[in-house]
Amino acid sequence: MxxxxxxxxxxxxxxxxxxxxxxxxxxxxxxxxxxxxxxxxxxxxxxxxISPNTVLIMSIGFIAVVAVLHVFGKLYRGPQ
Structure with a gap:
């Protein structure tokens, strides 16, 4: 140097x-x-x-379940 x-x-x-x-x-x-x-x-x-593809599919499935529950909660909450 x-x-x-x-x-x-x-x-x-x-x-x-x-x-x-x-x-x-x-x-x-x-x-x-x-x-x-x-x-x-x-x-x-x-x-x-666990393969990376399995983790990806499980993550997307979890997001889908949360979205469906959110929609059902909005639809069946009842009158306010």
């Missing part, structure tokens, strides 16, 4: 060394986050397995 905080020139030996150092140590900053996100969809997690 250059002393004033700027990155070294692109084709320089310092830039190549920095790139090798980053590849060897971290394995990529985003790779760790991706592996933890994938853990939600593997067999290693505990609990009940």
């Amino acid at each position: 250059v002393a004033n905080g700027e990155a070294p020139p692109r084709g320089s030996a310092a830039a190549a060394a920095g790139l090798r150092r980053r590849r060897a140590t971290g394995g990529g900053g985003g790779a760790g986050g991706a592996s933890t996100m994938l853990q939600f969809y593997t067999d290693e997690t505990a609990g009940r397995k």
